[in-house]
Amino acid sequence: MQNTVKIKDVKDIVIRFSGDSGDGMQLTGTIFSNLSAIFGNQISTFPDFPAEIRAPQGTLSGVSGFQVHLGNQIYNSGDKADVLVAMNPAALKVNANFLKKDSVIIIDTDSFSKRDMEKAQFATEDPFVELGLTTQQIISVPVTSLTKSSLEGMEMDMKSRIRSKNMFALGLVCWLFNRPLDVANHMLSAKFAKKPVLVEANLKVLADGFNYGQNTDTTISSYRVETVNVDKGYYLDVNGNTATAYGLIAASENSGKPLFLGSYPITPATDILHELVKFKQLGVKAIQVEDEIAGVCTAIGASFAGSLAATSTSGPGLALKGEAIGLAVMAELPLVVVDVQRGGPSTGLPTKTEQTDLRQALYGRNGESPIVVMAAASPTDCFDMAYWASKIALEHITPVILLTDGYIANGSSAWRIPDLDKYPSIVPHDVSQYKGNEWRSALRDDETMVRYWAEAGLEGYTHRIGGLEKDYTTGAISTDAANHQKMVNVRQAKVDKIADFIPQLELIGGEDADLLVVGWGGTYGHLREAVEKMNDAGQKVALAHFRFISPLPKNTAAVLNKFKKIIVAEQNNGQFVGYLQEKIEGLQISRYNKVEGQPFAVSDLIEAFTKKLGE
């Protein structure tokens, strides 16, 4: 045995924790990524849960994973892993295709019995050869039995002892990456504060795992991952759903309008509801109601009564809400609809990610029903875009659909707690903004076409609104032909004019690039990394990434027209590319489309863009 430890310096590294859905891999991954962030790494994480809550133990369908990408410039949760922790044969099998050639695999040998191998449907006795994992380094550790002996003599039953084995794995990984244990100790103490026995057990197993690595395993190098100097301030690890919830609260604070959420549980959007129901102390009214339609309808009612009203859902729920969103268009009420996109159609792939709801958001209503559509680019951008969606809804008295997706909703990264005073102000276009005489519900601002919102309960502003067409001047119901045409135009103009109030499209990279990559929403991290890597390699590629979709930023045509070669990459069959071509005449655009329910792989993107460059 040797006692020298080789330390490898790396820019970034991808680690995947994988095991049975009851093995605690999500917790292990979360703790490791948080302590890495505190250590100074940039982090981006992505949990990959099975659709079943508790599939049979040890089976392929029961594998639950958590991937973390850390380093000095991190835009996404990474493609293939450098390190895999596989707590059983099923986890090894499920992840075999997501490993780099020279990666390190840590396995729990206690979980690789004949029976375990059968459950994971291995045909031979050597899982590594069978899976073609011949270039990887394997660290075989009897994690379960070491955990059991570590907890010898503790006041715990055997089941609880075995359950601590994820901490042994965490300790081992902390050693591998030179992470001191004090931060992990602190986090575990806080997490299990109500159960001192668990704190004691977890800390002991964690330390034993760390020491095991230090004392015995010398066959591999350990890593030092580059850290980065980030902005000063206080940081918190947030996923996209949490950030969305915080963004809505921030908009409520800055606008002075109470926040109301009407929602119905749906994967992967439910965490927005889970988060907002906690905020009673801030006066947030977040309610779970009988169905998706009631979710949006209670929100519309709350908007009528003066709230910043929102509803959260995913694709199937957005379909159900369509008619009511049309009512909000017609009645001209502020409303924020958050759609966390998932694999479709129908029930589809509830726990997987896609960008296939764009057309539904833009057009999924009867009649000429223009609406504002936005998309968040990353977990932390969900905060900013939820804030922006609320700002536009309240200032332009219109429904706004905010598209996020399963990847950024569940993925997390470190987020600097913002100073809300520095965010753009939100001035709701309510009757307090009306300076003329004799207010009427149909009156509009001449320039923006926005009506003056009068919340129910205000003296002097009683009025009636609804889903029927109304007279432009009086607001009374009207079936007049010319009036209807006028109102159709007004509703469209109102949305179009919002382009004057949103940020311009930014170009990442030079205007002289040979290829412009265009993306929107949650694919930002992968597209950005692909473009930067190509630029590092001397290829001239630029990126235009959209967060505002309807209306488009005013400079969209000007930016796109600068490039001869444009490729739009999206996780659908070309929904955004079709929209762009409708909005901007004469664009020659090619497409990169992938609908696998998985985030893009940077390597695939580089390959496709390089090919396009060569054409």
Place this chain on the structure above:
Amino acid sequence: MDVNVKMASSHQAKDYKSDQYVRWCPGCGDHALLNCLYKAMAELDILPHMTAVVSGIGCSSRLPYYMNTYGFHTIHGRGAAVATGVKTAKPELSVWLATGDGDCLAIGGNHFIHAVRRNVDINILLLNNKIYGLTKGQFSPTSDRGFVSKSSPYGTVEDPFHPVELALGARGTFFARCIDVDLANTTEILAHAARHKGTSVVEILQNCVIFNDAIHDNIVDKAWRAERTILLKHGEKMLFGANKDKGLVMDGWQIKDVIIGQNGFTIDDVLVHDATMQDDTLHMKLGLMSPENGLPLALGVIRDVEGPTYDQGVADQIKDVQAKNPVRKLRDYLMAKDVWEVK
């Protein structure tokens, strides 16, 4: 006492009337109900600007346009959900829902039962004419089996809902029934419904002169109304008939109508109506009486019990948490989480 109800009445019926021309067909029962609603609101002295009238789709759902209050004509079947949002967001408003048998019990059935179950403090005016009027004459969920309509030329092969069964089955705390043209009683019942804290369901037997004329006539026609209906009043004997000589008594588990002084029945045998009983067994039996099963149809407030309301529950939870937790800003909340500082 509601914050929006003042002690002395300072409003008149006309104060609740909007400037819109009322477009229901001449002779439609909705006209009568609307006038009763104006009067009830004046009697309650509800402030017009503190009142929100919500509706779904259908003839009766045009009602908000005719009110000089806040009004919201929403989409088919969803009025109860919108009204729930209005009331929960702003409990100090007096919230009303105008709806019909199709809007409320077919497309909107789910929202209806859940609003009732939650006991949101809204007043539901369920105008039941047993027909789809605005789409010109299809059977509705309250049409009787065998009912012939444009969409059931050979008669329906399904049984109707009884609104009372649905409301009480959803744990309703208030159910009343009235007749569109019975102005005095309807006005009183609407006022009673408004005073009830919780979801009030008022079924109004309403006539559609065009597509389902006289559908309720076997009950409401003046020639026999006194014999075929009974107006229930809390704390009063259950008497009916033109001369109030008939009464309801218990016969085992059943309700039976008797003539006072005949077959040994005296006034002392007649049941006294208790609308406030938590147990709804007798309320259900009273609600389901009809001339078809040999008993008078019950009018008036059948059930009126107290229960926690949803909107108040939501508000109280916030108040309770705020009393224990001084954090009022997002930033303060976040700073108390697992944060780390970069210096």
